[in-house]
Amino acid sequence: xxxxxxxxxxxxxxxxxxxxxxxxxxxxxxxxxxxxxxxxxxxxxxxxxxxxxxxxxxxxxxxxxxxxxxxxxxxxxxxxxxxxxxxxxxxxxxxxxxxxxxxxxxxxxxxxxxxxxxxxxxxxxxxxxxxxxxxxxxxxxxxxxxxxxxxxxxxxxxxxxxxxxxxxxxxxxxxxxxxxxxxxxxxxxxxxxxxxxxxxxxxxxxxxxxxxxxxxxxxxxxxxxxxxxxxxxxxxxxxxxxxxxxxxxxxxxxxxxxxxxxxxxxxxxxxxxxxxxxxxxxxxxxxxxxxxxxxxxxxxxxxxxxxxxxxxxxxxxxxxxxxxxxxxxxxxxxxxxxxxxxxxxxxxxxxxxxxxxxxxxxxxxxxxxxxxxxxxxxxxxxxxxxxxxxxxxxxxxxxxxxxx
Amino acid sequence: xxxxxxxxxxxxxxxxxxxxxxxxxxxxxxxxxxxxxxxxxxxxxxxxxxxxxxxxxxxxxxxxxxxxxxxxxxxxxxxxxxxxxxxxxxxxxxxxxxxxxxxxxxxxxxxxxxxxxxxxxxxxxxxxxxxxxxxxxxxxxxxxxxxxxxxxxxxxxxxxxxxxxxxxxxxxxxxxxxxxxxxxxxxxxxxxxxxxxxxxxxxxxxxxxxxxxxxxxxxxxxxxxxxxxxxxxxxxxxxxxxxxxxxxxxxxxxxxxxxxxxxxxxxxxxxxxxxxxxxxxxxxxxxxxxxxxxxxxxxxxxxxxxxxxxxxxxxxxxxxxxxxxxxxxxxxxxxxxxxxxxxxxxxxxxxxxxxxxxxxxxxxxxxxxxxxxxxxxxxxxxxxxxxxxxxxxxxxxxxxxxxx
Numbered sequence: 001x002x003x004x005x006x007x008x009x010x011x012x013x014x015x016x017x018x019x020x021x022x023x024x025x026x027x028x029x030x031x032x033x034x035x036x037x038x039x040x041x042x043x044x045x046x047x048x049x050x051x052x053x054x055x056x057x058x059x060x061x062x063x064x065x066x067x068x069x070x071x072x073x074x075x076x077x078x079x080x081x082x083x084x085x086x087x088x089x090x091x092x093x094x095x096x097x098x099x100x101x102x103x104x105x106x107x108x109x110x111x112x113x114x115x116x117x118x119x120x121x122x123x124x125x126x127x128x129x130x131x132x133x134x135x136x137x138x139x140x141x142x143x144x145x146x147x148x149x150x151x152x153x154x155x156x157x158x159x160x161x162x163x164x165x166x167x168x169x170x171x172x173x174x175x176x177x178x179x180x181x182x183x184x185x186x187x188x189x190x191x192x193x194x195x196x197x198x199x200x201x202x203x204x205x206x207x208x209x210x211x212x213x214x215x216x217x218x219x220x221x222x223x224x225x226x227x228x229x230x231x232x233x234x235x236x237x238x239x240x241x242x243x244x245x246x247x248x249x250x251x252x253x254x255x256x257x258x259x260x261x262x263x264x265x266x267x268x269x270x271x272x273x274x275x276x277x278x279x280x281x282x283x284x285x286x287x288x289x290x291x292x293x294x295x296x297x298x299x300x301x302x303x304x305x306x307x308x309x310x311x312x313x314x315x316x317x318x319x320x321x322x323x324x325x326x327x328x329x330x331x332x333x334x335x336x337x338x339x340x341x342x343x344x345x346x347x348x349x350x351x352x353x354x355x356x357x358x359x360x361x362x363x364x365x366x367x368x369x370x371x372x373x374x375x376x377x378x379x380x381x382x383x384x385x386x387x388x389x390x391x392x393x394x395x396x397x398x399x400x401x402x403x404x
Numbered sequence: 405x406x407x408x409x410x411x412x413x414x415x416x417x418x419x420x421x422x423x424x425x426x427x428x429x430x431x432x433x434x435x436x437x438x439x440x441x442x443x444x445x446x447x448x449x450x451x452x453x454x455x456x457x458x459x460x461x462x463x464x465x466x467x468x469x470x471x472x473x474x475x476x477x478x479x480x481x482x483x484x485x486x487x488x489x490x491x492x493x494x495x496x497x498x499x500x501x502x503x504x505x506x507x508x509x510x511x512x513x514x515x516x517x518x519x520x521x522x523x524x525x526x527x528x529x530x531x532x533x534x535x536x537x538x539x540x541x542x543x544x545x546x547x548x549x550x551x552x553x554x555x556x557x558x559x560x561x562x563x564x565x566x567x568x569x570x571x572x573x574x575x576x577x578x579x580x581x582x583x584x585x586x587x588x589x590x591x592x593x594x595x596x597x598x599x600x601x602x603x604x605x606x607x608x609x610x611x612x613x614x615x616x617x618x619x620x621x622x623x624x625x626x627x628x629x630x631x632x633x634x635x636x637x638x639x640x641x642x643x644x645x646x647x648x649x650x651x652x653x654x655x656x657x658x659x660x661x662x663x664x665x666x667x668x669x670x671x672x673x674x675x676x677x678x679x680x681x682x683x684x685x686x687x688x689x690x691x692x693x694x695x696x697x698x699x700x701x702x703x704x705x706x707x708x709x710x711x712x713x714x715x716x717x718x719x720x721x722x723x724x725x726x727x728x729x730x731x732x733x734x735x736x737x738x739x740x741x742x743x744x745x746x747x748x749x750x751x752x753x754x755x756x757x758x759x760x761x762x763x764x765x766x767x768x769x770x771x772x773x774x775x776x777x778x779x780x781x782x783x784x785x786x787x788x789x790x791x792x793x794x795x796x797x798x799x800x801x802x803x804x805x806x807x808x
Contacts, residue, residue: 004528011679018478019682050473059470066463066661069454073661074422109513109663112686124408125529125551138683145683147529257470257477259513259689275415278423279542279549280520281513285663285689 002147010144015349016137017045017364017380020356028357031346034401041360042391047335047382049254052309055302057294058255065290073286078274079107083292087262090296091247094222095264096235103267106274107292109284111219111248111261113277115183116142118215118244118263121272122181123148130174130182132166134338134369134376136189136217143183151179154372155188157329157338163196164188171203175210182207185217186233187224190369190378191338192331194224200231204241213242213269220334222303223252225311228332234264242266249295251335251382252306258288310335313381317392324396335382338366341375343404348375351402359394406551414548419753420541421449421768421784424760432761435750438805445764446795451739451786453658456713459706461698462659469694477690482678483511487696491666494700495651498626499668500639507671510678511696513688515623515652515665518677519587520546521684522619522648522667525676526585527552534578534586536570538742538773538780540593540621547587555583558776559592561733561742567600568592575607579614586611589621590637591628594773594782595742596735598628604635608645617646617673624738626707627656629715632736638668646670653699655739655786656710662692714739717785721796728800739786742770745779747808752779755806763798 013019020043042048065072072080081102088101099105108114115138123129125147131139133152143150151174156165164186171182182203186195195203207214216233224230234245248261261284263273277283317337318330327340344351348365355361366376381388417423424447446452469476476484485506492505503509512518519542527533529551535543537556547554555578560569568590579586586607590599599607611618620637628634638649652665665688667677681687721741722734731744748755752769759765770780785792 004526007528008525008676008679011676011683013481013679013682016481016682019480022480046478048474049477053473066466069457070452073453074450076423076426077417077420109685109689113684116684121412122408124411141683145680257690259685259687259692272412272415275412275417276549278417278420279415279545280517281663281685282516283663285513285692286661288663288689288692 007145007147011141015365015368020045020362025353025357028353031350032354032358034358037359037394037397039360039390039394040387042383042387043362044379044381044383044391045362045364047251047254047380048384049256051384052254052306052382054254055294055298058258058291061290061293062258062287065287072290075283075286075289077278077283078105078270079284080289083107083289087292087295091264094296095232095245097232099264104264104270106263106270106277107284107289108261108263108277109281110250110259111217111246112138113281113284114246114248114261114263115215115217117273117276118246118265119143119181119183120146120276121269122213127181128179130171130179132184132188133371134190134366134373136185137368139183155191157188157191157193158327160193161329163199164193166195166199168199168202172206175206175212179212181213181215183215183217185219187220187333189220189334190336190366191329192334192336193329194228194230194332197229197231200233201236204233204237208238208241213244215244215246217246219246219248219251221247223307223310223335224333225307225314225331230333240266242269244269249292253295255291258291260284260288260292310382313383313385313388316385316389317379317381320389320392320396324399326396326399335380337379337381339377339379341377341399344402345404346402352377354402355395355398359398361391361395363395411549411551415545419769419772424449424766429757429761432757435754436758436762438762441763441798441801443764443794443798444791446787446791447766448783448785448787448795449766449768451655451658451784452788453660455788456658456710456786458658459698459702462662462695465694465697466662466691469691476694479687479690479693481682481687482509482674483688484693487511487693491696491699495666495668498700499636499649501636503668508668508674510667510674510681511688511693512665512667512681513685514654514663515621515650516542517685517688518650518652518665518667519619519621521677521680522650522669523547523585523587524550524680525673526617531585532583534575534583536588536592537775538594538770538777540589541772543587559595561592561595561597562731564597565733567603568597570599570603572603572606576610579610579616583616585617585619587619587621589623591624591737593624593738594740594770595733596738596740597733598632598634598736601633601635604637605640608637608641612642612645617648619648619650621650623650623652623655625651627711627714627739628737629711629718629735634737644670646673648673653696657699659695662695664688664692664696714786717787717789717792720789720793721783721785724793724796724800728803730800730803739784741783741785743781743783745781745803748806749808750806756781758806759799759802763802765795765799767799
């Protein structure tokens, strides 16, 4: 059993996206080379909801929720029944598998809340949990917090094309040797790669064969670029297999400020997640739940335009970095770009701090996503197009300046 | 180590307030005596935010948050720095002890969120945690979920007057025999009693002597009735002692629909709570955090009037139940009334269901709050005055009907 002190020491958030404001800069002057690079500050640690504003109608839906008063303030812990019903049809059509919204869905405070509930409902102390490297940092941290055992499986995203690049033999070995739960994001965060149909089919097949529960975080599944085929695990797996699908309107739809997430799973798992939500946060903010009424019901063409605008930024940044000889893979979905830095004269973590200090550019260190990605950085390119382009140029200039 | 199945079996929410809608009624017809009692439905399981509307300005503060856009959507995990600073002065003045708002405060999704983080940050598997019986049901459930050991201490609230009635020798015995954390609500939920100055001083003294961390849930501390003296543990304890004070604007201020809570604690504990929040829910909904700007800054006289209106309902219901010979204690604060039912011809849990089925009155079974309170029910009397009075009459009639 791991002590509480040890478990918390693994949860450090010093380099987590959004926490940069808590870092000190007093030692940076001695490391810095050259002078400041002027330009509009860009925070690539998360999307800019001022550049990509919330879906139309979201605020009106919220106001309607407030006007409903007590009925909307105090929903069932799993979320308002009428909203769940409304979402069920839309999610079933998106995913291509049945969803009732009654006993197979829970509304959570953000998809982060859904991820926590999903893992805490299925993982006990000492259990083996397979995670992907690199993947969303909270996957690893949650497994460690639950005092379970992390079994890493590599994603060779740089060379996986046309697949995502998951090491499927290693996954099978992990499953065969006692893994109970497998958690992964698709599209992958931080790389933006999408698992191929063959990979998803194989994951479903192995999970079935070895009785492994699978949690798939599909937060960016709506933001797929042209030429990308997205396969929903829920649609290819057997209906009775324990698959937990996490979705949420935070990212693509710029609704992060309302903190909403949704999980789909077999009834027994949803019941546990609700029992846990009842003591962890009660429910997603009642009034905010109303905002889900407009989700997957945006005006004709709105989502297509949002994708096109992101694709244009993706293409621009990808070309800039490729031209500068910086290794990355073209993201197939989502708004993350994961760069491999060349060898530098300072530690990558210090480079990230210098980047903020000298060039007003915030990125997230790759070490958050994998112990093998210490030389990488993640950029969320859901930003103002020109500002992102200029910030990318400053990042390239900083790399040139600090290159060994 | 307790298995995951066992831990979840302890988390049942079937009788939790607000979950009544998930119960089936098919077996009730065979138990029912007499016909339906007509009247306006009253849900005493929580306050009626339509009867007591949110504090003025709350909605405008929310709208301002939305207009701030990204800056407010993505706050530090511990909450927006400017809001914490603003709250610090107000909370310091309310509590009578210093609060900086920088490293000693975290904003959470509801005070439920704060309670979870406080316990999870201080309690490890196997640790002994003292809880009060009766007290808020999530205290017990959280300790069990964390695989820690519950050490119950009785509150003889019916006979404690003028104190709350905590068994202080039993508390000392618990502390002396290895309790690491003590968690309790003050005002007590479900009874509405307030711990006396002597009780709080003694709790502080014992905690100091035995090195026990204390979590005090002060959710209803603003709603104190005339003649009640409220003592803040944080104000009487030594500044360096690990006291976690939980507050929130959900209840008295009718802001539950925004899901906001606040915890005050020494920096090392706040850091842990933030690390955990980062993987559990990230942060309180950013736009909702703006609503805290009006907290403790309501218009002159607003809170006094709210207290007076609640006191009038309390007095009315207390008289009704006393006149009918139903045992209870006059609540000193908050909006809960805890009734002892006389021996009935049906199990108390079935009586609660019959009450809903026949009389349109929802109450919460006492068994949620203590294994020794199976014959009690909790009423949240923050309701429309007349509706509450009529519902109380129906409850009294139902007790008469089912009395042995």
